[in-house]
């Protein structure tokens with residue numbers, strides 16, 4: 001199954017980077033198909049206008065609904081289809097999580113709508129909700145200049161989970177937030193040399209004792225998660241001794 005990814009933006013060149021490294025390899029292998037579109041291609045005036053002043057007043061400009069609607073018609077179609085996932089990255093979106101990435105990794109089509117200015121006329125989102133499966137998501141509590149960088153981050157988080165993408169799928173099982181880690185943060189990682197600038201690899205990792213190594217890693221995951229992400233912990237994890 002090939003996952004088709006579409007990006008609607010007034011800066012489609014942001015997505016040229018998807019030809020690089022693993023994502024480029026996934027495209028070559030037919031796992032994903034990438035299409036970036038310039039929203040201005042669906043304008044009809046000399047200035048290729050995509051924005052206008054906000055109704056009700058206020059600073060900045062709002063993206064007009066017409067170009068989005070015409071782009072949807074051409075890129076996605078005019079019939080409802082819940083298998084099409086339409087993503088609007090936005091500071092007012094729901095937190096984007098690893099579980100959301102996992103769910104989206106089985107999608108056949110994902111369309112990213114990258115807003116600029118103060119945002120997109122809300123009717124565009126309402127229309128999309130009436131037609132497809134819509135996700136208004138945020139990467140964090142901060143504001144970017146547009147949705148493009150967020151779309152790239154979400155793309156990487158999703159595509160790397162597509163079956164056949166990662167050379168060694170087992171490496172996914174031990175990552176932060178993975179089910180194999182009970183949703184905990186990943187433990188610290190080390191490799192050779194054993195001693196580096198006066199800093200040594202923890203002895204337990206060199207012991208060859210798999211049980212002790214597994215316990216050390218679990219304890220470190222619990223410790224890090226309790227310290228850095230108490231919101232992810234619950235009474236089951238407890239406080240590491």
Ligand SMILES: NC(=S)c1ccno1
Nearest residue numbers: 091138139143144150
């Ligand atoms: N925080 C996110 S995802 C965002 C999108 C646009 N601006 O901020």
